[in-house]
Amino acid sequence: MPVYKDEKKGTWYVSIRYLYWKGEHTRKLKRGFKSKKEAQEYERTFLLKESKNLDMSFKDFVDIYLKDCFHRVKLNTLNTKEYIIKMKILPYLGEKKINEIQPSDIKDWQNEMLMYRNDKGEAFSPCYLKALHNQLSAIFNYAVKLYNLPNNPARVAGNMGKEKSKEVEFWTKEEYLKFSEAMKDKDASYHAFEILY
Helix, strand or coil: CCEEEECCCCEEEEEEEEECCCCCEEEEEEEEECCHHHHHHHHHHHHHHHHCCCCCEHHHHHHHHHHHHHCCCCHHHHHHHHHHHHHHHHHHHCCCEHHHCCHHHHHHHHHHHHHCCCCCCCCCCHHHHHHHHHHHHHHHHHHHHHHCCCCCHHHHHCCCCCCCCCCCCCCCHHHHHHHHHHHCCCHHHHHHHHHHC
16 A cells, blocks of 8 residues: 655655454554655555564564563563563564574574673673573564464574572571671671561
């Protein structure tokens, strides 16, 4: 469908007729595009999403995935997903077409995550690396299950990171009593630990 220019406002708009998932013909109207090219890109992306065609960019598919997650997961979980996707995955895979992403692309992304160091020289923890990979794999699993993507390239590429974090050790009652006996002469610290215990 063509895009149209709103002569009064000097902007472009798109009017799309399409078949809604319920089998009804419906219309989508979106206004306010600054250029004809921008309006045409919106139209192309919208039609790809509605047709369930995986010939779209990974970032466009992520929009579909997150829209579905919005109604299915808790807000905190959704916020975590969005952060991981937008900050750690989209900068590397966002512009690639989802149906063209190969296991080798996933391995390249994994290597970037494994080599990352913050300003203090610290790498991501193995548990965090596992969470990053799990999120990427969840997106591809969604595409395989609902959009007929032939396979999950993240699964083929293999995992990174480790499931379990460091083991947390706790004092027994006897160990705490021995510690508190040694802390009695440090008044503020002793009372703080007593309150916490």
